[in-house]
Amino acid sequence: MKSKLLIIFFLTVSVLSIQSCKKDNSNAQISLTGRWDATNATIEVFENNVSKQKLNQTASIGDFYLIFEGNNVQLYTNSQLEEEGSYTYDQTSKVLTIKYGVNDSETLQLSKVTTTSFSLIQEDSVTNGTVTTKTVSEVAFKKQ
Numbered sequence: 001m002k003s004k005l006l007i008i009f010f011l012t013v014s015v016l017s018i019q020s021c022k023k024d025n026s027n028a029q030i031s032l033t034g035r036w037d038a039t040n041a042t043i044e045v046f047e048n049n050v051s052k053q054k055l056n057q058t059a060s061i062g063d064f065y066l067i068f069e070g071n072n073v074q075l076y077t078n079s080q081l082e083e084e085g086s087y088t089y090d091q092t093s094k095v096l097t098i099k100y101g102v103n104d105s106e107t108l109q110l111s112k113v114t115t116t117s118f119s120l121i122q123e124d125s126v127t128n129g130t131v132t133t134k135t136v137s138e139v140a141f142k143k144q
Helices: 002-021
Strands: 034-047 050-058 064-069 072-077 080-090 095-100 104-111 117-128 131-143
Touching: 064 131, 080 104
Parallel strands: none
Antiparallel strands: 034 050, 034 064, 034 131, 064 072, 072 080, 080 095, 095 104, 104 117, 117 131
16 A cells, blocks of 8 residues: 555656646747738727727638748738738737838737737727727738
8 A cells, every 4th residue: 555655656746747847838939931821800990999890800711811931921812912022020029020112011010929820910090180090900810
């Protein structure tokens, strides 16, 4: 009986030791390289911080996708190349900057970033007199 208790004790200690030695991958570098298809898009419009309209659209494979290769990115709609340019991605702030040509670029915030999915978030605001209209867009992508 005593030997069974010792075996159980040592097995428990071994399992706990192995569990505590696992590496924390929460800060692992995420590569954007490859094809990422949009799966869902949400657009919400606010007037003076009050939600006025929210649209949700599901996408099929090939409807809209991005291909990241090296520091280049290509944007496709319905399997047709729409735009291409270069990009930078800051892992810490999760900011993606895409540059098209000389003076045309956009900065996008990534969220929910994993090795197989991420969401792009973009906010735009316009003030006309006393009314501020803000549009928040979120597009979810899945790696193919």
